Amino acid sequence: MAVNPAFRGMLSDITIALSWNVTTATPAEVLSVEQTVTEWADGIRAVTKSPGAYVNEAEILVPKFQEAYWGSNYPRLRAIKQKIDPKDLLIMLGLSYIALALALATSSIEAKITCKCLPGSPCFPSPPVIKSFEKTLSEPLIHPRPMGSVCFPNDPTFNPTACAEVKSKWHNGAFRTSVPEAAQFINWETMINSTAVDQCDPFSDVTDPTNTCFQGRVPWGVVKVKSISDIQKTVRFASRHNLKLIVKNTGHENLGRSFGQQSIMLWTHNMQEIKFSNRFVPKGAPRGTTGVTAVTIEPGVQWGRLYKEVADRGQLIVGGIGAGGSVGAGGGWPMGGGHSVLSPFYGLGVDNILEETVVLPSGEHVTANRYTNPDLFWALRGGGGPSFGILTSVTYQTHPAPPVTAAFLVANTTTEEGRAELFKEWVKIHPTLVDSGWAGFWPYSGTQFFLTLMAMGSPPSNPKANATLQGFYDTIKNIEGVE
Known part of the structure; x- marks a missing residue:
C-alpha cells in the first residue's frame, strides 16, 4: 500500500490539531502554541530515531516535500494520479500552502488555484444549468450559510431559537458531523488571508451592524449524497464546468481539505449501510x-x-x-x-x-x-x-476479539517547568512501554496530558507491561508542578 514505508518504523506519531478564534488570539497565545509544537517536534525526533520517519507539517515549504512525505512511493503515486485524474479534478484545497504541499497533481499544483471556475466568473454555470443538474440528484442542492449565521440580526437566516441551539452545540463534535456547513476545527470554516479574516462567530458582538457573517470557506453548494449516482453526476458536473470540488464525510480533516472557499461539496455523511x-x-x-x-x-x-x-x-x-x-x-x-x-x-x-x-x-x-x-x-x-x-x-x-487490558491517566501541569519535565519523562519511557506491549494515544491539550493505553491479554500477556507503566506513574507523580 501507499503508506510511506518509513512510517511503519515509528514508535510514535504526533498530530497537531489546533482551533481558536483568530481575531482574539493574543501574540502570547500564538507563541505558546508555537513553543508546544517545537517541544513535540523534539520529542518525536527522539522517539522515532529514524529521520526518514519524521514529518513536520510546519516544514512543508521545503523543496521536494511531497517526495519526503510519500517517500519511495511518490513516483508511483504520481503516475497513477496522471492516469486516473489527468485534469486534476480531485485536488482538495485546504489552507493554501498546506493543502498544495500535500496534494497530488499531474502538473504545477500552484497553477491549479487560479484555474478553477468560481462563482461570479463568466465560465461559471448559469442558474438554469445548475437547476437542471439539481433535478438529477436525489435531493435539491443545499446552499449553506455558516453555522453561526442564525445569530446575526443582519443575516437573512437570523433565528434566535436556532441561534441558541447552535451556541449550545458549537463545540459538539457529533453535531458538527451532522451538518454540512461545520468542520470539526472551527478555523477551517474561516477564510484567512494576509489582509482579512472572514469568519462567522456567533459569540462575537452580533448586534454591531458592522459585524458581518462571512461565508468564509463554507461551500456555495452541497450535494447531500444518497446514492452512488449522486456522486457520479456531481463528479461529471464539476469536471465539465471545472468547478472546485471538495468532499466532507465528518469534517475531521486536520488540514481543512474538506472545506474550500467557493466550492461545491459532496457530503457523504448520509450513506450509512x-x-x-x-x-x-x-x-x-x-x-x-x-x-x-x-x-x-x-x-x-x-x-x-x-x-x-x-x-x-x-x-x-x-x-x-x-x-x-x-x-x-x-x-x-x-x-x-x-x-x-x-x-x-x-x-x-x-x-x-x-x-x-x-x-x-x-x-x-x-x-x-x-x-x-x-x-x-x-x-x-x-x-x-x-x-x-x-x-x-x-x-x-x-x-x-481477545481479552485486553486498558490503562488511563490524566496529569495536570501547573507550571511550565513541570510540563516540560513530564514531557521529557514521557519521551524517555515511550520506547520501553512499546517494547513491553503497550499501545495507545496520548492527547496533550493546554496544561493536561492524557494517556489512553491498551495491552493484549487480561492481565497483559507481556509480564513487564504493568511494572513499566507503574514506573512511569511513580516518576511523574513526584514532579513538582504535576498533579
Missing part, C-alpha cells in the same frame, strides 16, 4: 480463495457505531478514535493510512482493507482490490484522500 460477511472473497479472486470474516461499510459510517456492531458479533476491527466515536470509517481515515491503537498488533487500517469501491474522476464506478484494479487499490490505501476518487464503500477484515 453496514453489511457483515463470514466468508468474504474479493471480486476477481481465484476460484477456491478462502473467505474471511469482514464488514463492508458505506462512507458515512462512523467508528463509534461500527465498533459497537462489530463487538456485538464478538469481533474486533482495526479503527480510528475520536470524540464520541465521530470519526468516519469510510473516508479520509483509510485513505490516509489508518492509524489505530490496534496497529501494533494488527497493522494499520490499510493493512486490513480487503476491497474498496470508488467513483473515479471520470465518473466511472469501479471496484479495487488485490485482484481487480490493483494499482488503484494500492494508491487508495495511504495515497491521501480523495486524490484518486470518491470512496463509496470499504471492506475491512474483522478478527476474533
Whole structure:
C-alpha cells in the first residue's frame, strides 16, 4: 500500500490539531502554541530515531516535500494520479500552502488555484444549468450559510431559537458531523488571508451592524449524497464546468481539505449501510480463495457505531478514535493510512482493507482490490484522500476479539517547568512501554496530558507491561508542578 514505508518504523506519531478564534488570539497565545509544537517536534525526533520517519507539517515549504512525505512511493503515486485524474479534478484545497504541499497533481499544483471556475466568473454555470443538474440528484442542492449565521440580526437566516441551539452545540463534535456547513476545527470554516479574516462567530458582538457573517470557506453548494449516482453526476458536473470540488464525510480533516472557499461539496455523511460477511472473497479472486470474516461499510459510517456492531458479533476491527466515536470509517481515515491503537498488533487500517469501491474522476464506478484494479487499490490505501476518487464503500477484515487490558491517566501541569519535565519523562519511557506491549494515544491539550493505553491479554500477556507503566506513574507523580 501507499503508506510511506518509513512510517511503519515509528514508535510514535504526533498530530497537531489546533482551533481558536483568530481575531482574539493574543501574540502570547500564538507563541505558546508555537513553543508546544517545537517541544513535540523534539520529542518525536527522539522517539522515532529514524529521520526518514519524521514529518513536520510546519516544514512543508521545503523543496521536494511531497517526495519526503510519500517517500519511495511518490513516483508511483504520481503516475497513477496522471492516469486516473489527468485534469486534476480531485485536488482538495485546504489552507493554501498546506493543502498544495500535500496534494497530488499531474502538473504545477500552484497553477491549479487560479484555474478553477468560481462563482461570479463568466465560465461559471448559469442558474438554469445548475437547476437542471439539481433535478438529477436525489435531493435539491443545499446552499449553506455558516453555522453561526442564525445569530446575526443582519443575516437573512437570523433565528434566535436556532441561534441558541447552535451556541449550545458549537463545540459538539457529533453535531458538527451532522451538518454540512461545520468542520470539526472551527478555523477551517474561516477564510484567512494576509489582509482579512472572514469568519462567522456567533459569540462575537452580533448586534454591531458592522459585524458581518462571512461565508468564509463554507461551500456555495452541497450535494447531500444518497446514492452512488449522486456522486457520479456531481463528479461529471464539476469536471465539465471545472468547478472546485471538495468532499466532507465528518469534517475531521486536520488540514481543512474538506472545506474550500467557493466550492461545491459532496457530503457523504448520509450513506450509512453496514453489511457483515463470514466468508468474504474479493471480486476477481481465484476460484477456491478462502473467505474471511469482514464488514463492508458505506462512507458515512462512523467508528463509534461500527465498533459497537462489530463487538456485538464478538469481533474486533482495526479503527480510528475520536470524540464520541465521530470519526468516519469510510473516508479520509483509510485513505490516509489508518492509524489505530490496534496497529501494533494488527497493522494499520490499510493493512486490513480487503476491497474498496470508488467513483473515479471520470465518473466511472469501479471496484479495487488485490485482484481487480490493483494499482488503484494500492494508491487508495495511504495515497491521501480523495486524490484518486470518491470512496463509496470499504471492506475491512474483522478478527476474533481477545481479552485486553486498558490503562488511563490524566496529569495536570501547573507550571511550565513541570510540563516540560513530564514531557521529557514521557519521551524517555515511550520506547520501553512499546517494547513491553503497550499501545495507545496520548492527547496533550493546554496544561493536561492524557494517556489512553491498551495491552493484549487480561492481565497483559507481556509480564513487564504493568511494572513499566507503574514506573512511569511513580516518576511523574513526584514532579513538582504535576498533579
